Amino acid sequence: MDLFAHSWAALRRAVAELPGEDFARPSGCAGWLVRDLVCHLVIDAQDVLITLATPEETEPTRDAVTYWEVSATPPTGDDPLDALIVRLAAAYEEPRLLTFHLDDVGSAAGRAAGLADPRLRVGTRGEVLTAGDYLSAYVLEWTLHHLDLVAHLPDAAGPPAEGLARSREMLEKIAGAAFPAWFSDKDALLVGTGRRAPTDAEKAELGDLAARLPLVLG
Numbered sequence: 001m002d003l004f005a006h007s008w009a010a011l012r013r014a015v016a017e018l019p020g021e022d023f024a025r026p027s028g029c030a031g032w033l034v035r036d037l038v039c040h041l042v043i044d045a046q047d048v049l050i051t052l053a054t055p056e057e058t059e060p061t062r063d064a065v066t067y068w069e070v071s072a073t074p075p076t077g078d079d080p081l082d083a084l085i086v087r088l089a090a091a092y093e094e095p096r097l098l099t100f101h102l103d104d105v106g107s108a109a110g111r112a113a114g115l116a117d118p119r120l121r122v123g124t125r126g127e128v129l130t131a132g133d134y135l136s137a138y139v140l141e142w143t144l145h146h147l148d149l150v151a152h153l154p155d156a157a158g159p160p161a162e163g164l165a166r167s168r169e170m171l172e173k174i175a176g177a178a179f180p181a182w183f184s185d186k187d188a189l190l191v192g193t194g195r196r197a198p199t200d201a202e203k204a205e206l207g208d209l210a211a212r213l214p215l216v217l218g
Helices: 002-016 020-024 034-052 080-091 095-115 131-149 159-176 185-192 200-214
Strands: 121-124 127-130
Touching: 002 020, 002 095, 002 131, 002 159, 020 080, 020 095, 034 080, 034 095, 034 121, 034 131, 121 131, 127 131, 131 159, 131 185, 159 185, 185 200
Parallel strands: none
Antiparallel strands: 121 127
16 A cells, blocks of 8 residues: 555656656657656546445455456557547646646545555456555556656656566566566566567576567556
8 A cells, every 4th residue: 555655656746847848758658648648647546536436345356466457469559548548638738737637636546545445345347356456456557657657758757666676576476477587677567568679688588488478468
């Protein structure tokens, strides 16, 4: 729960510190500018609020790791929902309006997460999780999107080390294999999720795992 709050606060702070011109730069998400990614974060914050307000009585069907649906096909940006995000982001016209909305909804999501009982069972995407597992899964979401945010912004602050380490741990559980120890947490996440291609040396070290990458999470 604390790591959710830490990762989310760091991501929102990184967005708040961006100069307006950076919103028109590419992000690490295929087909999305930084402004499109920030608009997606607003939707993510809404999802957190909706899920925490959707209690369930049945036994959990997923946990923080099995929450993720895994595909081998990287997104192209052509998905109808992805295209909708682009149109929504453009409607804000000014970056300050987008950052205001993220701060408003994002702060509420953070407060709701802090007040949630981690044992509470919640429903999302037709599955049931404990609130603790759901929020733990979102540490990976925030960390990956923080990497996407700063992918082409060398002066922007990256995700916290604790979030990177926890996200790597979750990705290795999803993969059913560990990345080589000499991979940094950041590189394990970027290569593991297809955000960059492995070098020849990295591919050799990955061994059999290389053939199963990327792990596209949704």
